[in-house]
Amino acid sequence: MSDETRLIHAGKVAETLVRTVGPPIQKGSTVLLPNAAALYDDDNYLTYGRAGLSAQSCLQDALAMLEGAEGVTLYPSGIAAISGAAMALLKAGDEILVVDSVYKPVRRFCDSVLKRFGVGVTYFDPRLSPETLVETASAATRMILLESPGSLSFEMLDIPRIAGLARARGILTAIDNTWGAGLIFKPLEHGVDISLQALTKYVGGHSDVFMGSAAARDPKLVRQLADGVNHMGWAVSGEDAYAMLRGLRTLPVRMARQSESGLAIAAWLRDQPEVAQVLHPALPGAPGHALWTRDYTGACGLFSIVLKPGATEAVDAFLDSLKLFGLGFSWGGFESLAIWCDPQLKVRKFAYDYGGPLIRLHVGLENPDDLIADLRRGLDAYRG
Numbered sequence: 001m002s003d004e005t006r007l008i009h010a011g012k013v014a015e016t017l018v019r020t021v022g023p024p025i026q027k028g029s030t031v032l033l034p035n036a037a038a039l040y041d042d043d044n045y046l047t048y049g050r051a052g053l054s055a056q057s058c059l060q061d062a063l064a065m066l067e068g069a070e071g072v073t074l075y076p077s078g079i080a081a082i083s084g085a086a087m088a089l090l091k092a093g094d095e096i097l098v099v100d101s102v103y104k105p106v107r108r109f110c111d112s113v114l115k116r117f118g119v120g121v122t123y124f125d126p127r128l129s130p131e132t133l134v135e136t137a138s139a140a141t142r143m144i145l146l147e148s149p150g151s152l153s154f155e156m157l158d159i160p161r162i163a164g165l166a167r168a169r170g171i172l173t174a175i176d177n178t179w180g181a182g183l184i185f186k187p188l189e190h191g192v193d194i195s196l197q198a199l200t201k202y203v204g205g206h207s208d209v210f211m212g213s214a215a216a217r218d219p220k221l222v223r224q225l226a227d228g229v230n231h232m233g234w235a236v237s238g239e240d241a242y243a244m245l246r247g248l249r250t251l252p253v254r255m256a257r258q259s260e261s262g263l264a265i266a267a268w269l270r271d272q273p274e275v276a277q278v279l280h281p282a283l284p285g286a287p288g289h290a291l292w293t294r295d296y297t298g299a300c301g302l303f304s305i306v307l308k309p310g311a312t313e314a315v316d317a318f319l320d321s322l323k324l325f326g327l328g329f330s331w332g333g334f335e336s337l338a339i340w341c342d343p344q345l346k347v348r349k350f351a352y353d354y355g356g357p358l359i360r361l362h363v364g365l366e367n368p369d370d371l372i373a374d375l376r377r378g379l380d381a382y383r384g
Ligand SMILES: *Cc1c(COP(=O)(O)O)cnc(C)c1O
Pocket: 077, 078, 079, 080, 103, 151, 176, 178, 179, 197, 198, 199, 200, 201, 210, 211, 212, 330
């Protein structure tokens, strides 16, 4: 045979691979099938690489274990998990109730995509009681989209109660559980139908990979979610799935450390004269603490503070004087971050006056004493 033919068929993978601790990262669109009968035997063979190969399926198994799920679907980002679940389960004429403190890009998706496809979107005040919330549902309400604690402002929802009341009315519940990371809060155990996460945050843990997941217990829902991914044509790479699986191995130790440092810093901040309020549900006395104590087994390093009233220039001086806290929108990585939240609150329907600038902090894996010194520098600049 000629070199050109031999080059196409040389260097094939061995029939059996040696075992390593992590899964092999398979790269493949084509899946070679063992015989002609297998070509159309979808029940027994994965026939195309878009469905995910070894690393993706190992990650799905690990996440299903963590979430207590029957199945998990993967998406190319956290936003794609939320939009993908909505597109898989909603149709024109349906209504979705969305918590007003939802992550802002989710609101953008609801307002610019769901509405265009004829899905009614109604935002609800996170302070509503579960009873009032579920009473506001109409005959068209198909899903309630929750996020707890709320993005930026950390309102806690009574998830088990909302999930129970919604289920009694045949309404699906889905939660953005990125803060709980499937570890310190397990939505499916509390009766929620779909647990969504931006794996980009704590599971990845290193601020360098995008991915999202949807976990469910009901096999019919698992199937609908997987069909949704297939219909949209989404795929995640083996390298990215491997990075997420690596992140999962250390998730509990990272979160424990970041929770401990975060709480120490939150308690210190509460005592500072420039700080009006600390919004951290795991901090005793903070809003939502009773629900956190009842439903959560831990915290992460993300919370907000309300400063005593001050000018925008003072807020800028606070942020610009920080040397260890980077200024950036993401979180869940090993590094500390800070943002000013107020400009993002303007889109909310149920605006709430916090009485001063709202600053969100993400506490990383640095030594908390060093972070406190950095924040002291920031508060001095705020006062100055
Ligand atoms: C970051 C984030 C998302 C979106 O994740 P991406 O991977 O960036 O798309 C969704 N929900 C919350 C609460 C987030 O913080």
